[in-house]
Amino acid sequence: MTDLPATQREVRLLAKPAGLPGPEHLGVVETPVGAPARGEVLVRNLFFHVFATLRILIAGATQDTPFPVLRPGDTLVGAAVGEIVEAPEDSGFVPGDLVSHWLGWREYAVVPVAECVRLDPAALPDPAAHLQQGWTAYAALTRGATLRPGDTVFVSAGGSGIGSMAGLIARRLGAGRVIASAGSRExxxxxxxxxxxxxxxxxxxxxxxxxxxxxxxxGIDVFFDNVGGEQLAAAVAAARPGARFVLIGALSGQLAAEGTGTTAPVVLDSLPLIHKRIEMRGFSSDDFDDKDEWTERFGAWLRAGEISFPHVRVKGIENAPRTLLEVIEGRHIGAVVVEL
Incomplete structure (x- = not known):
């Protein structure tokens, strides 16, 4: 580790907020660069993803989710892309390997070998593009809603990281009309x-x-729902017979100013669900293991100029806390990544 810095920076939760987090709840601290033990690798993070529903972890609530509870003093977590700096001989990794893992929000991460995924540097033209949520959108539209050519698709929170990808993918899959929701005219x-x-x-x-x-x-044939609440009710009213709804998120509750964000109440008229034979399902792309199909297709679309990777790139970990607050407020379009 002679060529490594002695210290690195990371973003920590300083205090647990009563509602949405503010600047006083997050801080950038300096810590020693860790040394990997047996079964671990040291990764220099290049990019990490800033996502709005981190609010739930910050609130200390992970009801029915696989994510850890964050307590004051803990380092934030999230998807990251980095390169291996040190790896034991039996790890299957060598220095320079590009990997993804879940220990973002820090410049260097000591990661269990089992939690690192090797990435093909040639698969996508930009390493940061591995942080897009296109796989979730692609799986939901092809496995969940089974989008058909000519369908009218409604995407709630159409400017979010996953929503923007869903809109683009729906078009590539042959949707006839694609509609979004947004929080402002601008x-x-x-x-x-x-x-x-x-x-x-x-x-x-x-x-x-x-x-x-x-x-x-x-009417609409497919509803890709990130929000729930009033938008879900409006989609039921607009649905055509046999419409397919995939529920990906519930931002109406997850980003509510009060509470922990673990509930998203909505009042629905159940008669249209019956009369129109609407199919509605909660969806997780984790239920499918063919992500390579998406990466190959996305890479080909990118190289051909047939699709884009909507994202905002923020340089420097010192700007990460402010960026998280901006994401929660819905200021950006597309995925938001911090470049280190």
Missing amino acids: KAERLRTEIGYDDVVVRGEGRLVEQLATAAPE
């Missing part, structure tokens, strides 16, 4: 011009049921 216009949505409904600009009826006068 963001709605950006979604039209940057992502290519046919129309965007705006929260707070009138009843969503009426906006969606105007945007999709013949």
